[in-house]
Amino acid sequence: MEPIPAGVYPTKSLRQTLGPAAVARLIREEKAEPIRKGWIRVGNAPADQVLAVKRGGVLSCVSALKRHGVWVPEDIDLHVRGNQWATRNRKGPFCRRFGRPEPEYGAIDDVPTALTYAARCLDAEGFVVVCDSILHLRLMTFDEIEYLFRAAPGCLQRLLSMLDARAESGPESMIRFRLRNKHVKLDIQVQIDGVGRVDILVGEWLIIEIDGYEYHGGKPMFTRDRIRFADAHLRGYTPLAFSYEQVVFDRAATNRRIMTAIRNGAHLRPSQLARPTPLSPDIDR
Ligand SMILES: [Zn+2]
Secondary structure (H helix, E strand, O other): OOOOOOEEEEHHHHHHHHOHHHHHHHHHOOOEEEEEOOEEEEOOOOHHHHHHHHOOOEEOHHHHHHHOOOOOOOOOOOOEEOOHHHHHHOOOOOOOOOOOOOOOOOOEOOHHHHHHHHHHHOOHHHHHHHHHHHHHOOOOOHHHHHHHOOOOOHHHHHHHHHOOOOOOOHHHHHHHHHHHHOOOOEEEEEEEOOOEEEEEEEOOOEEEEEEOHHHHOHHHHHHHHHHHHHHHHHOOOEEEEEEHHHHHHOHHHHHHHHHHHHHOOOOOOOOOOOOOOOOOOOOOO
């Protein structure tokens, strides 16, 4: 018999796959353990799925999306949702969604199901950021997301017009969302001669980059970013860089810095340090 991979399984499907005798033997040999009526843990199953099933539901919402590789806002809670019976009869806490609860398919929800729950747990910014990441990773198409929320409230449907599959990181999506909310005109992933591709360009002259090892590929890239910044500055751009922590945890101060630069007109004209002479070609890049 093929060894069954570690995981949390509905007892019924496990019995169908292995046969009732084999399931009983796994339990006897302590290789498997019933953790809730109708559910069995096999081997070293992921702790979050075990916990979700023990709590009376399945792993869903942002916890499931994170497991699928989607960028989700920082959150220490375990997001569990129940089926229709569980939401009526068990205490939870369970995540909710627009419309009726889904049946339980497995111990962890797939991306579309988890997203319908995340839509009610996340704020507007978080929802846009998560959808951007799903699009960027090609886990769903825009049409699929639109269809998923066809019956959702208008405020949520309006957010769909703010999605952008080109966004390369969560913090970049966050900044874009905040600025678009303030009606700031910008573009993302813009190619600039002599500088390269920048995360966000506000107007013609204000560059916003999200820094950090995590998103820019380690120390060599970090150094290259410093050089790019110097070059951008010498060409008349105003480059602003923010770390992941600044964007995610210090939202107010970060927004204030960007909006101050915009109020000063940094996006409308070359910075005063711009020199008419071009960079000498022997600068090593
Ligand atoms: Zn949730």
